[in-house]
Amino acid sequence: MSALFEPRTLRSLTIPNRVWMAPMCQYSAEPSGPETGAANDWHFAHYAARATGGTGLILLEATAVSPEGRISPYDLGLWNDTQTEALRRITRFLKGQRTVPGIQLAHAGRKASTERPWKGGAPITGGEHGWRPVGPSPVPFDEGHPVPEELTGEGIREIVGQFAAAARRALDAGFEVVEVHGAHGYLIGEFLSPHSNRRTDAYGGSFDNRVRFALEVVDAVRAVWPEELPVFFRISATDWLEEAGWTADDTVRFAALLKEHGVDLLDVSSGGNAPRVRIPVGPGYQVPFAARVRTETGLPVAAVGLITEAEQAEKIVANGEADAVLLGRELLRNPSWARHAARELGGDAHVPDPYHRSV
Numbered sequence: 001m002s003a004l005f006e007p008r009t010l011r012s013l014t015i016p017n018r019v020w021m022a023p024m025c026q027y028s029a030e031p032s033g034p035e036t037g038a039a040n041d042w043h044f045a046h047y048a049a050r051a052t053g054g055t056g057l058i059l060l061e062a063t064a065v066s067p068e069g070r071i072s073p074y075d076l077g078l079w080n081d082t083q084t085e086a087l088r089r090i091t092r093f094l095k096g097q098r099t100v101p102g103i104q105l106a107h108a109g110r111k112a113s114t115e116r117p118w119k120g121g122a123p124i125t126g127g128e129h130g131w132r133p134v135g136p137s138p139v140p141f142d143e144g145h146p147v148p149e150e151l152t153g154e155g156i157r158e159i160v161g162q163f164a165a166a167a168r169r170a171l172d173a174g175f176e177v178v179e180v181h182g183a184h185g186y187l188i189g190e191f192l193s194p195h196s197n198r199r200t201d202a203y204g205g206s207f208d209n210r211v212r213f214a215l216e217v218v219d220a221v222r223a224v225w226p227e228e229l230p231v232f233f234r235i236s237a238t239d240w241l242e243e244a245g246w247t248a249d250d251t252v253r254f255a256a257l258l259k260e261h262g263v264d265l266l267d268v269s270s271g272g273n274a275p276r277v278r279i280p281v282g283p284g285y286q287v288p289f290a291a292r293v294r295t296e297t298g299l300p301v302a303a304v305g306l307i308t309e310a311e312q313a314e315k316i317v318a319n320g321e322a323d324a325v326l327l328g329r330e331l332l333r334n335p336s337w338a339r340h341a342a343r344e345l346g347g348d349a350h351v352p353d354p355y356h357r358s359v
């Protein structure tokens, strides 16, 4: 019996297996005009393929809560009715395959307004599609990046409201899981880390002050999200900095707070808040961070990062290191990874498997 293909229930939602798709930006929406930030045929085909591949839960890519919160002008957004309607088509299809539709809500903070990765990913500082990013402090991400505008208290409250509004729209569009993007050096992660948060008001300085914005977002999202459906939070477990960064100890302490605030699962990633840091990348290199949170806080976790093999994924779940695995690039390579793994492990991928046709 495969642990990877056991269903997992969070609140009242049952997810058919533990092979989940990590949020991955497609940078494929219109950058301007009436369809700005709206999912299109590309997004439909992309997510539909991973659903027919037997993936238990699909977390749609970082979806911006405001135009200024987009990483690139080509990101998905969820601040208007056109965007809400466009997503409905995807959630309907996913549910038809018994794949749970989830969405990651994000604000890119000081890392907003950049070129798409395959165009170099450089900051766009002006012109038709560029804008000035905001952040907790006027500290640029890296050389060549603009100095972000320091958010005022009013600006912070406005963004908290935008997260709540986007969560309401996500529910309306048919999503059953919402994930708050607190990782990778985007706005929420910028507030968490002393590396990027140099504020001296109630949102900076002490640990309690630096987590305040994240908890306000979580509270606002939880308040509009139904009791019976789960809320996830994605964290960078560490900045991978020697000093003055967010650490794995901070993550464990914060996870306990997130649990009290109604978060149902921590999605444990790492890095992204400081450029050019050395990260010991290798198979499953972030799994120990997830396992530690699960052991020390009892909060369910998902592990992510170079999980590519069926046996490897099976062990992570069977050993209790994580409640589920999130696959990123491997699902870009092979949309039917879950179906193939089910066959290998003797599990049920809950979708038809035409590959089994005899020839």
Ligand SMILES: Cc1cc2nc3c(=O)[nH]c(=O)nc-3n(C[C@H](O)[C@H](O)[C@H](O)COP(=O)(O)O)c2cc1C
Pocket: 022, 023, 024, 025, 026, 061, 062, 104, 181, 183, 184, 234, 269, 304, 305, 306, 307, 326, 327, 328, 329, 330
């Ligand atoms: C093309 C691409 C886009 C990504 N976009 C996002 C994103 O929108 N939100 C996020 O939290 N992580 C994003 N990530 C990180 C992935 O979710 C994942 O954590 C990372 O790729 C490591 O997992 P993997 O080794 O299975 O690919 C992205 C990664 C890739 C490759």
